[in-house]
Amino acid sequence: MTDKLKMLVSEAEKSGCKVVFEPFLRDYTTFRIGGKAAALFELDNVQKCERLITFAAKNSIPYFIFGKGSNILADDNGTNAVIFRLSGGEPELIGENTVRCFAGVPLVKLCGFALENGLCGLEFAYGIPGSVGGAVYMNAGAYGGEIKDVLTSVKALDKDGNVHDYTAEELEMSYRCSRFTHSGEVVLSADFTLQKADKDGIKARMTELMEKRRSKQPLEFPSAGSTFKRPQGAFAAQLIEECGLKGLTVGGAQVSEKHSGFVINRGNASFEDVMELIGKVKEAVESKTGYRLECEPVIISDREEYKV
Numbered sequence: 001m002t003d004k005l006k007m008l009v010s011e012a013e014k015s016g017c018k019v020v021f022e023p024f025l026r027d028y029t030t031f032r033i034g035g036k037a038a039a040l041f042e043l044d045n046v047q048k049c050e051r052l053i054t055f056a057a058k059n060s061i062p063y064f065i066f067g068k069g070s071n072i073l074a075d076d077n078g079t080n081a082v083i084f085r086l087s088g089g090e091p092e093l094i095g096e097n098t099v100r101c102f103a104g105v106p107l108v109k110l111c112g113f114a115l116e117n118g119l120c121g122l123e124f125a126y127g128i129p130g131s132v133g134g135a136v137y138m139n140a141g142a143y144g145g146e147i148k149d150v151l152t153s154v155k156a157l158d159k160d161g162n163v164h165d166y167t168a169e170e171l172e173m174s175y176r177c178s179r180f181t182h183s184g185e186v187v188l189s190a191d192f193t194l195q196k197a198d199k200d201g202i203k204a205r206m207t208e209l210m211e212k213r214r215s216k217q218p219l220e221f222p223s224a225g226s227t228f229k230r231p232q233g234a235f236a237a238q239l240i241e242e243c244g245l246k247g248l249t250v251g252g253a254q255v256s257e258k259h260s261g262f263v264i265n266r267g268n269a270s271f272e273d274v275m276e277l278i279g280k281v282k283e284a285v286e287s288k289t290g291y292r293l294e295c296e297p298v299i300i301s302d303r304e305e306y307k308v
């Protein structure tokens with residue numbers, strides 16, 4: 001362990017923060033792929049995030065932020081960086097229709113809280129297996145809804161340890177994109193403004209969308225959800241299917257037979273299997289249709305060729 005890492009661990013212990021040494025990232029990602037990181041720090045509130053992430057930034061300790069790891073593809077070679085994993089916390093009502101959440105709150109918990117309080121607007125997000133922070137980071141969306149439709153403000157931490165309060169308008173949110181995808185800031189908490197509605201109606205819509213997911217998506221296999229962003233004017237899954245790539249396999253990685261937009265881990269897929277398969281799909285789709293597919297999951301790797 002380097003001296004800097006020892007200092008960070010000591011800070012973590014003072015804050016009552018759980019540390020896992022040399023964790024396998026496959027245990028923290030829904031793709032179930034990834035080697036060891038230097039250490040993983042579990043951060044379950046805003047104060048711990050401010051203290052530890054700022055300490056790492058100021059001491060030039062490389063780090064990655066994790067939520068639920070549902071949009072991450074990690075290298076089997078692992079990383080020398082540390083992982084700050086934001087998880088836990090409870091949503092709270094801060095106004096009649098406004099809910100505030102620590103970034104580590106699972107989206108499904110936020111949706112359940114909205115339902116309990118008879119608040120609608122988040123039904124689309126029910127079933128997206130991420131955290132609030134991860135959903136804000138990439139403006140998660142489904143079935144015609146997006147996080148930006150209900151988000152009113154965000155508290156975020158910059159690399160110098162300053163906390164900023166942003167209104168939704170300042171967050172530059174668009175399809176799978178926000179200021180956080182390029183600013184390096186960490187989402188600490190988010191406020192959502194919803195609408196009063198009948199609980200039965202909210203529940204029915206959530207159940208309907210969950211059923212849709214179950215019938216259309218290969219939820220029985222590990223994955224990071226949609227592997228490719230939707231190109232302008234087309235659907236990635238449709239293009240992949242038209243190119244005859246459904247079921248294409250490299251090692252343990254496969255273009256799902258159930259949903260061509262998903263690359264799945266059939267059991268023992270390696271990082272390189274997935275990267276090779278993604279490369280093959282991109283190449284075939286571009287040469288046959290002219291569309292350039294872009295990878296949606298975030299790649300965690302220390303190798304130059306995979307750095308984003």
Ligand SMILES: Cc1cc2nc3c(=O)[nH]c(=O)nc-3n(C[C@H](O)[C@H](O)[C@H](O)COP(=O)(O)OP(=O)(O)OC[C@H]3O[C@@H](n4cnc5c(N)ncnc54)[C@H](O)[C@@H]3O)c2cc1C
Nearest residue numbers: 065067068069070071130131133134135140141142187225
């Ligand atoms: C089966 C399945 C279905 C899915 N369906 C959908 C869907 O319908 N719609 C959709 O949009 N996505 C979908 N996803 C992808 C994924 O669930 C979302 O992108 C989700 O928002 C990721 O959240 P996370 O907490 O898991 O983020 P992670 O995967 O942990 O992280 C993803 C990125 O967000 C960054 N990040 C995480 N938390 C923070 C934070 N607090 N501050 C700053 N950056 C942060 C990470 O550094 C990383 O770059 C699906 C995934 C799976 C496995």
